[in-house]
Amino acid sequence: MTESIQTLKAEARDLSFYYGTVKALKNISLPLYDRKVTALIGPSGCGKSTFLRCFNRMHDLYPGNRYDGEIVLHPDNVNVLSGDVDPIEVRMRISMVFQKPNPFPKSIFENVAYGLKVRGVSKKSILEEKVEEALTNAALWNEVKDRLHDLAFNLSGGQQQRLCIARALAIDPEIMLFDEPTSALDPIATASIEELMEELKARFSILIVTHNMQQAARVSDYTAFLYMGELIEYNETKKIFTNPDRKETEDYITGRFG
Numbered sequence: 001m002t003e004s005i006q007t008l009k010a011e012a013r014d015l016s017f018y019y020g021t022v023k024a025l026k027n028i029s030l031p032l033y034d035r036k037v038t039a040l041i042g043p044s045g046c047g048k049s050t051f052l053r054c055f056n057r058m059h060d061l062y063p064g065n066r067y068d069g070e071i072v073l074h075p076d077n078v079n080v081l082s083g084d085v086d087p088i089e090v091r092m093r094i095s096m097v098f099q100k101p102n103p104f105p106k107s108i109f110e111n112v113a114y115g116l117k118v119r120g121v122s123k124k125s126i127l128e129e130k131v132e133e134a135l136t137n138a139a140l141w142n143e144v145k146d147r148l149h150d151l152a153f154n155l156s157g158g159q160q161q162r163l164c165i166a167r168a169l170a171i172d173p174e175i176m177l178f179d180e181p182t183s184a185l186d187p188i189a190t191a192s193i194e195e196l197m198e199e200l201k202a203r204f205s206i207l208i209v210t211h212n213m214q215q216a217a218r219v220s221d222y223t224a225f226l227y228m229g230e231l232i233e234y235n236e237t238k239k240i241f242t243n244p245d246r247k248e249t250e251d252y253i254t255g256r257f258g
């Protein structure tokens with residue numbers, strides 16, 4: 001790896017995850033750097049989404065799931081998996097954008113204001129200011145500024161995905177998780193989300209799951225290759241895509257399996 005000063009934002013330490021008795025993640029240790037994009041790649045079922053979902057405690061919603069190991073947030077050194085840490089608070093710091101856009105059945109404005117209201121912000125002028133800022137940062141403001149009170153479902157798929165990004169941005173997250181955010185979008189909407197990600201990484205750390213190798217190569221600084229719940233290789237994206245250390249990684253990125 002080339003020598004450059006990187007700030008660690010979070011790290012998985014010896015992280016395992018169980019769906020009941022099924023061990024879906026096996027002792028994964030992985031850093032996430034601040035203001036960098038880290039891509040998770042690997043064949044279907046290797047554990048990419050499972051890993052991503054550990055970061056905002058999504059698995060807590062189902063009984064029988066169990067985490068082992070730690071996900072430590074820096075600089076405050078908090079283990080987000082600790083029973084003492086409130087998952088709602090974790091989700092305010094680490095927000096998620098899903099594969100399919102999932103706006104709430106509310107207006108554009110209310111979608112973006114939602115997290116702020118949960119946080120107790122009620123002053124109209126502050127809400128308006130924050131909603132405009134989040135929509136601007138999600139590259140959607142110009143398209144929706146005259147229809148903020150329309151139902152979010154009236155937007156196109158690509159616009160709905162940018163709205164979900166604005167909703168996540170409004171609460172000033174420290175890390176954003178993207179689970180195949182463009183797989184339901186056409187090439188133009190995909191390009192606009194990828195451009196947006198490039199801008200957003202100036203503000204925080206991004207972890208993205210993608211099946212699209214070109215996308216991983218385009219948008220990420222670091223790439224982790226998972227296979228059957230194990231981390232096979234992690235490195236700078238350039239290295240992974242040009243000269244990986246492991247044969248399994250090379251076989252996967254060249255399309256020989258997976």
Ligand SMILES: Nc1ncnc2c1ncn2[C@@H]1O[C@H](COP(=O)(O)OP(=O)(O)OP(=O)(O)O)[C@@H](O)[C@H]1O
Nearest residue numbers: 019022024042043044045046047048049050051211
């Ligand atoms: N709710 C669940 N209960 C039991 N096993 C599960 C559950 N969700 C996922 N798994 C299993 O955990 C493993 C990892 O699944 P995961 O969805 O994380 O893979 P993935 O790499 O994201 O796959 P894909 O690329 O197809 O989305 C798989 O073997 C899957 O069958």
